[in-house]
Amino acid sequence: MAGPGDQLVRIGAIVFIVGVVATLVTVAPLFLGTDPFPTAAYALCTLMAVGFVIAGTGLLRSIAAQRRQARSVVGSPT
16 A cells, blocks of 8 residues: 655656656766767756655655654554
8 A cells, every 4th residue: 555655756756767767868968978968958967856856755754644644643542
């Protein structure tokens, strides 16, 4: 069963991986001695940070849901 933030963590991981690939592709011409990509191509490298933030948000949502669940169990009469 998927928790509240699990989908965000998965999406964040995918976006992060796309950002890693974009970074490798945009940096490779610098090492290979070919013409570098236009400056706009380097904007794709920010997908790593965006993916990290999305995954972090999912993690925080999951933590909050678990805390709410723990409080409801502790606060309920036995």
